[in-house]
Amino acid sequence: MSASDDVSAPEDWDAGQYARHARFVPELARSLVDWLAPEAGERILDLGCGDGVLTQAIAARGARVLGVDRSPAFVTAARDRGVEAIVGDGHELQYEQCFDAVFSNAALHWMITDPQAVIRGVARALRTGGRFVAEFGGEGNIAPIHAALRDEAAARGRDPDQLDPWYFPSLETYMDQLESGGFSIVRKECFERPTPLPGDVSNWLQTLAGPFLQAFEVGTAREAYVAAVRARLIPELCDNSGQWIAPYVRLRFEARKN
Ligand code: BEZ
Numbered sequence: 001m002s003a004s005d006d007v008s009a010p011e012d013w014d015a016g017q018y019a020r021h022a023r024f025v026p027e028l029a030r031s032l033v034d035w036l037a038p039e040a041g042e043r044i045l046d047l048g049c050g051d052g053v054l055t056q057a058i059a060a061r062g063a064r065v066l067g068v069d070r071s072p073a074f075v076t077a078a079r080d081r082g083v084e085a086i087v088g089d090g091h092e093l094q095y096e097q098c099f100d101a102v103f104s105n106a107a108l109h110w111m112i113t114d115p116q117a118v119i120r121g122v123a124r125a126l127r128t129g130g131r132f133v134a135e136f137g138g139e140g141n142i143a144p145i146h147a148a149l150r151d152e153a154a155a156r157g158r159d160p161d162q163l164d165p166w167y168f169p170s171l172e173t174y175m176d177q178l179e180s181g182g183f184s185i186v187r188k189e190c191f192e193r194p195t196p197l198p199g200d201v202s203n204w205l206q207t208l209a210g211p212f213l214q215a216f217e218v219g220t221a222r223e224a225y226v227a228a229v230r231a232r233l234i235p236e237l238c239d240n241s242g243q244w245i246a247p248y249v250r251l252r253f254e255a256r257k258n
Contacts, residue, residue, distance in 0.1 A: 011214055014207070015051050015077040021203040024195060026053035029105045029135055035187075035254055036133040038063035042100040045125055047090055047134075048107020052078025058103060059083055068093070069107075093121030102126060104134035109141070112167040115174075119181035126257040132183060138190045138251030139170040145201070145246065148232040149212045152225055158215045165211035171251055183255035190251050197244040201237060202230050204246065 033054060038044055040062030046055040049067030051074050058065045059082075067078045067085035078085035090111040102122045111118045122132050146168075150160035169177075171190040178185060197204055205213065205226050216222040238244050 011210060012073045013071045013210075015073045017207050018051060018074075019077075021198060021207040023053075024198065025106050026050065028193070028195065029054065030057065032103070032105055032133065032135050032252065033057050033061075035252070036101060036103050036131070038065075038101070043098060045093075045095070045099045045102045047093075047102055047104040047122065048110065049078055049083075049085055050074050050105075050107070052081045052083045052085060054103070054105055055083040055085065056081045065103075090118045090121065093118075093125050095121075095125035097124070097127045099125050099130060100127060101131045101133060104132075104136070106136055108134055108136040109166045109168055112165065115167055115169070116177055116181060119177055119183070123182045123257055128257055130257045131186070132178070132255045132257070133253070135250050135252040137166065137168040138174075138249045139168050140247075141166075141168040141249040142246055143249075144233055144236050145204070145209075145229075148229045149205075149209055152228045152232070153212055153215060155228075156216070156221075156225065163212050163215050168249070169251070174251060175253070178253070178255050182258050184258055186254040186256055188251075188253040190249065193248040193250050195246045195248045197246055199244075200230075201233055201244045201246070202226050204244070205229060 038058050038061045042063045044058055044063045044065045046058060046065055046067040049055045049069045052067055055065055055067040055078055065083065067083055068088040069075050070089050072087050075085045075087050091113055102125060150164065153160045153163055171188060175185050175188055213222055216225045237246065
């Protein structure tokens with residue numbers, strides 16, 4: 001997220017910062033493209049495509065892929081990679097049975113307004129038998145970081161429920177939602193993925209926890225909030241050599257539209 005003094009304005013992602021501090025997000029999910037198994041000529045939607053690293057990997061297998069992301073900065077970065085991408089909200093997909101598959105990495109947990117509406121939009125976009133292959137944060141994902149962000153915001157008079165941008169459901173809950181949305185589950189997994197961070201956790205916070213940080217004015221207030229969150233996390237997430245490890249939990253599935 002880019003810095004702004006106006007805490008009420010939604011901020012766009014900073015694609016350069018993301019490339020520096022969050023490259024592991026697509027890199028550690030490359031095997032999800034194997035789950036998708038894109039075939040030449042297939043029409044595939046990459047929902048929440050970010051800066052297009054995996055969109056490009058799907059296109060490289062010969063599929064015709066369209067990336068959709070709510071962030072204009074990410075869409076520009078994806079287009080700079082040579083992939084087709086447009087700005088759009090996962091809650092408002094307007095496609096009718098025109099895709100063979102919908103793919104999504106590390107994006108569904110940001111679509112919190114109505115996860116069932118997202119599933120319904122994906123189902124509408126797929127042809128019958130089309131597949132939905134996705135990975136995102138499952139129950140307990142980054143739990144200490146999440147708790148520290150919420151608690152330190154509350155300690156500063158903010159309502160964490162108003163700021164919290166993430167939905168990390170259990171495997172069971174999300175599979176039920178998929179089935180109610182007209183899908184059959186082909187395979188599913190929920191697994192812990194402790195992830196060494198490329199730098200300090202404050203870079204992670206600045207890059208990926210924007211909606212919490214934006215509640216604090218740029219400058220002293222925001223720096224103090226990040227420092228307090230970081231201090232709480234040192235005992236649990238930073239080892240003796242200074243390596244930070246984030247306790248990611250991934251929920252991964254392949255489902256087919258009935
Ligand atoms: C995730 O991929 O699990 C994630 C990314 C950014 C913020 C929170 C979670």
